[in-house]
Amino acid sequence: MIRVIVVAVFLTSCGGSVKPWQRETLSHPCMVDESRAEELRARLHMLVAREASQGAAGAAGGGCGCR
Amino acid sequence: MRLPLTAVLLAWSAATAYADGRAATWVSVYSDDDDLTVVSPQLSVRSDVGQEVEVEAGYDVDIISAASIDVVTAASPRGYEERRHGLTLGATWRPALATTLSLSYFPSWEADYRSHGVLALASREWIDRRLTTAVDLRVTLDRVGRAGEPSQSWRDLQQLAVGSTAAWVFDRWTIGRVIYQLTRNDGFMASPYRFVDVTWTDTGMEVSVPEAVPDGRTRHAVSANLRRALGKRLFASGSYRLYADSWGVVSHTGEVEVQRTFDWDRLIVGIGARGYRQAAADFYERSYQAATGQFPELRAADKMLAESWSVLGSARGEVNLGAVLGFRALRLTLKLEYLDQHFIDFELLDGRRGLIGAMGATAEY
Numbered sequence: 001m002i003r004v005i006v007v008a009v010f011l012t013s014c015g016g017s018v019k020p021w022q023r024e025t026l027s028h029p030c031m032v033d034e035s036r037a038e039e040l041r042a043r044l045h046m047l048v049a050r051e052a053s054q055g056a057a058g059a060a061g062g063g064c065g066c067r
Numbered sequence: 068m069r070l071p072l073t074a075v076l077l078a079w080s081a082a083t084a085y086a087d088g089r090a091a092t093w094v095s096v097y098s099d100d101d102d103l104t105v106v107s108p109q110l111s112v113r114s115d116v117g118q119e120v121e122v123e124a125g126y127d128v129d130i131i132s133a134a135s136i137d138v139v140t141a142a143s144p145r146g147y148e149e150r151r152h153g154l155t156l157g158a159t160w161r162p163a164l165a166t167t168l169s170l171s172y173f174p175s176w177e178a179d180y181r182s183h184g185v186l187a188l189a190s191r192e193w194i195d196r197r198l199t200t201a202v203d204l205r206v207t208l209d210r211v212g213r214a215g216e217p218s219q220s221w222r223d224l225q226q227l228a229v230g231s232t233a234a235w236v237f238d239r240w241t242i243g244r245v246i247y248q249l250t251r252n253d254g255f256m257a258s259p260y261r262f263v264d265v266t267w268t269d270t271g272m273e274v275s276v277p278e279a280v281p282d283g284r285t286r287h288a289v290s291a292n293l294r295r296a297l298g299k300r301l302f303a304s305g306s307y308r309l310y311a312d313s314w315g316v317v318s319h320t321g322e323v324e325v326q327r328t329f330d331w332d333r334l335i336v337g338i339g340a341r342g343y344r345q346a347a348a349d350f351y352e353r354s355y356q357a358a359t360g361q362f363p364e365l366r367a368a369d370k371m372l373a374e375s376w377s378v379l380g381s382a383r384g385e386v387n388l389g390a391v392l393g394f395r396a397l398r399l400t401l402k403l404e405y406l407d408q409h410f411i412d413f414e415l416l417d418g419r420r421g422l423i424g425a426m427g428a429t430a431e432y
Contacts (some may be wrong), residue, residue, distance in 0.1 A: 017197075018197060018236050018238060022239040023236075025299075029332075030296075030337075031296065031302060038091045038092070038109055038111055039093055041109070042425065043404075046107075051318070051345065051371065052312075054310075055230070055248035056247060056308055057308075
């Protein structure tokens with residue numbers, strides 16, 4: 001329980017709060033993958049055919065909280 | 068396949084006739100000094116259906132022409148040409164502002180490969196939308212064979228992948244993201260075309276036998292990404308990925324990108340670099356030897372299982388044309404990449420250098 005509280009305090013205090021009207025930069029096309037979905041998909045497709053590694057390439061996406 | 072495709076397109080146009088959405092096309096051409104050329108056009112459309120639902124459809128093709136030395140010796144005397152077709156059909160539901168559920172189906176087919184895949188994704192935002200967590204589940208059922216052979220002789224390959232993502236908004240300029248993915252493959256993972264040369268040590272005789280690799284493979288991949296706005300017009304990102312699997316392949320991937328905007332975001336110019344290094348699979352050898360009449364149980368002639376490293380440099384430009392041609396916004400992108408790949412312990416090829424040119428258009432309506 002103490003660990004949960006510590007993590008919650010850390011998360012809520014890290015960098016201060018970011019209000020909805022402060023998310024303009026976070027939603028910029030240079031900050032979100034969604035605006036380049038086709039480009040990134042083509043690149044991933046090319047690399048998977050040339051390397052033995054795969055996975056953790058960002059399929060889940062999201063994160064800017066600016067939708 | 069044409070009839071289902073037409074039906075899907077008709078249903079699509081009826082469902083989304085007056086909806087907001089996005090249509091995008093992307094064409095890339097890969098060409099390297101190992102005589103491999105791949106032309107890959109793709110088209111995708113996304114549309115809102117009501118307030119909470121978004122539907123998506125996509126189609127992509129790979130037109131492959133190869134005459135690589137290892138392909139020539141393994142597959143056919145003159146290399147080969149083939150096409151791979153892929154479809155994506157998906158829907159996303161947002162039952163609440165902070166919750167997203169999506170499901171997509173992505174079949175693909177070519178002369179010697181059939182694949183049916185399903186991806187389910189759930190994500191939710193927490194703590195004033197600063198933390199985003201997501202889980203995804205991907206299942207693919209594939210059939211692998213040789214072109215021209217009856218499909219009854221083809222073999223199965225299944226893949227199950229589970230991924231989890233946590234993204235955190237540090238401040239109004241910085242986002243960080245960590246992803247872990249666990250993948251399990253079961254079935255036929257060798258190439259039906261590839262043969263491995265084995266030298267019998269006491270006679271010196273060389274024999275060619277089909278490639279043989281394990282029937283199961285468990286893969287772990289974890290990546291971390293940090294993205295930051297360095298002022299109003301400059302953006303930077305960096306990422307690292309660690310990969311390890313049950314075949315002994317371990318790899319490290321690092322990537323950086325810097326983007327700069329001009330003319331009130333009408334033009335975005337970016338450069339990027341990516342470095343990759345992998346260790347060989349446990350059972351991979353440059354050349355195989357065995358006693359007369361014997362063969363190594365596991366053997367591969369796949370350069371992707373050899374120790375290797377590569378660097379990739381990229382430059383891209385994106386122009387936002389604004390509201391033109393009846394669209395709410397139209398963006399055009401041009402990209403050029405250079406790939407330098409080195410195989411440390413592969414007998415037939417020590418490396419290849421490739422150029423990738425790509426262009427795309429995205430329209431919002």
